[in-house]
Amino acid sequence: MNPDLSRLRPYPFERLARLLEDASPPDLEAINLAIGEPRHAAPEHVAARLAAHLGGLSRYPTTRGEPALRAALAAWASRRYGLVPELDPERHVLPLNGSREGLFAFAQCVIDRSARPLVLMPNPFYQIYEGAALLAGAEPWYVNPADPETPAPDFEAVPESVWKRCRLLYLCTPGNPTGTVFEPPLLQRLIERAHEYDFVIASDECYSEIYPDEARPPPGLLQAAAAMGLDDYRRCMVF
Numbered sequence: 001m002n003p004d005l006s007r008l009r010p011y012p013f014e015r016l017a018r019l020l021e022d023a024s025p026p027d028l029e030a031i032n033l034a035i036g037e038p039r040h041a042a043p044e045h046v047a048a049r050l051a052a053h054l055g056g057l058s059r060y061p062t063t064r065g066e067p068a069l070r071a072a073l074a075a076w077a078s079r080r081y082g083l084v085p086e087l088d089p090e091r092h093v094l095p096l097n098g099s100r101e102g103l104f105a106f107a108q109c110v111i112d113r114s115a116r117p118l119v120l121m122p123n124p125f126y127q128i129y130e131g132a133a134l135l136a137g138a139e140p141w142y143v144n145p146a147d148p149e150t151p152a153p154d155f156e157a158v159p160e161s162v163w164k165r166c167r168l169l170y171l172c173t174p175g176n177p178t179g180t181v182f183e184p185p186l187l188q189r190l191i192e193r194a195h196e197y198d199f200v201i202a203s204d205e206c207y208s209e210i211y212p213d214e215a216r217p218p219p220g221l222l223q224a225a226a227a228m229g230l231d232d233y234r235r236c237m238v239f
Helices: 003-007 012-020 044-052 054-058 067-081 099-110 127-135 160-165 184-197 221-227
Strands: 118-122 139-143 145-147 150-153 166-172 200-204 236-238
Touching (some): 044 054, 118 160, 166 184, 184 221, 221 236
Parallel strands (some): 118 139, 118 166, 166 200, 200 236
């Protein structure tokens, strides 16, 4: 048995469900923000497209994903973030069964537990970051906000001794649960530190398409790297 299993904490959604069991706001309709789950039916054209391909559900897909899917994902991300040259579907894209799978597995690939590594993550955070770090044999290091009224993590407060031991930095932008959006200057400073201190950035951008102003979609890590001329995207992984 992996001894690191004993270091894992209870899954927060289970504890939250217990805390809310008997709670009901008087004369108000509760809005459940516990889990990022759609509250509306899927668009009809999406449901129809899925139904049209049910015949393929009895077969295993290719490990790398269908070429047409990877090409579509590369084209979308290149358009969305203005990437020139465009992403290469053969080198830059891998479909997953949800971002949690990749966020966890990636840590197991990049962490060398013999080196007393640290994995940095914003606080508050999605619990898979912590669990992935612990089971990879690393120590989580929580980047807190400078001010409780300002939910953005304060990366300037991270000591150099911590950066030197960092092997993986988890980001979440737009952030869950704070809604914090990391702007390009901050993302670029973090990319520079990744190159300086030899670590990798895993940017969880699963909420990238939820924003109030159509004219100002949230920027992303690849967009920030491309603006620096780093179109090989080394040390940058986006989920």
